[in-house]
Amino acid sequence: EVQLLESGGGLIQPGGSLRLSCAASGFTFSSFSMSWVRQAPGKGLEWVSAISGGGGTAYHADSVKGRFTISRDNSKNTLYLQMNSLRAEDTAVYYCAKGGVSTTPLDCWGQGTLVTVSS
Amino acid sequence: QSALTQPPSASGSPGQSVTISCTGTSSDVGGYKYVSWFQQHPGTAPKLMIYEVSKRPSGVPDRFSGSKSGNTASLTVSGLQAEDEADYYCSSYGGSNNLIFGGGTKLTVL
Secondary structure (H helix, E strand, O other): OOEEEEEOOEEEOOOOOEEEEEEEEOOOHHHOOEEEEEEOOOOOEEEEEEEOOOOOOEEEOOOOOOOEEEEEEOOOOEEEEEEOOOOHHHOEEEEEEEOOOOOOOOOEEOOOEEEEEOO | OOOEEOOOEEEEOOOOOEEEEEEOOOOOHHHOOOEEEEEEOOOOOOEEEEEOOOEOOOOOOOOEEEEEEOOEEEEEEOOOOHHHOEEEEEEEEOOOOOEEEEOOEEEEEO
16 A cells, blocks of 8 residues: 655744655555655645656745755655755645656655644 | 646536637647646646646546647546536647646536
């Protein structure tokens, strides 16, 4: 059974940094692109970042480009999202999802971790 | 790129069919076959219901179907059941290595 478990969320002040992790199990992690998708309170879904199976190619939404960095450690079956220069508008539940932006659909999602940016 | 356009709400009675639209442009929905639909119940993670316009993942009932015409994709739920009440989101590859979501549609089973 595919399982994705996010961690690392919490309350952080504007301008601060946070690193989210997503532990994966139940599939060959290195064979699949992975993504982060966020959902602000009461709002819709917003794609944030994606990374190829080998980790050599990464993509970010314009709204986070230059501030967020997606990465992965295939030896640990773990996906990461380094978030710097956080803003109030980054407040959201962040979901880790198996899949990418095109050929591999987002077919499995974690339960999400809440990031709150507030002073 | 702008979010895809979905109606904020849709509704139907048990047993009826309802169709939710998702309108984009020729640069996203109209230009690629990579359209997906997700179901999200309150307080839970989204669940993939349709991918590549009309394909159903294993375990998704065949009451759910997808289609596309031009720049508009559609999700049809036939034989509505109470458990189908949820938010539904479409997504499409937007070119330039990005993914675009729709604003979401709240489906109410009357």
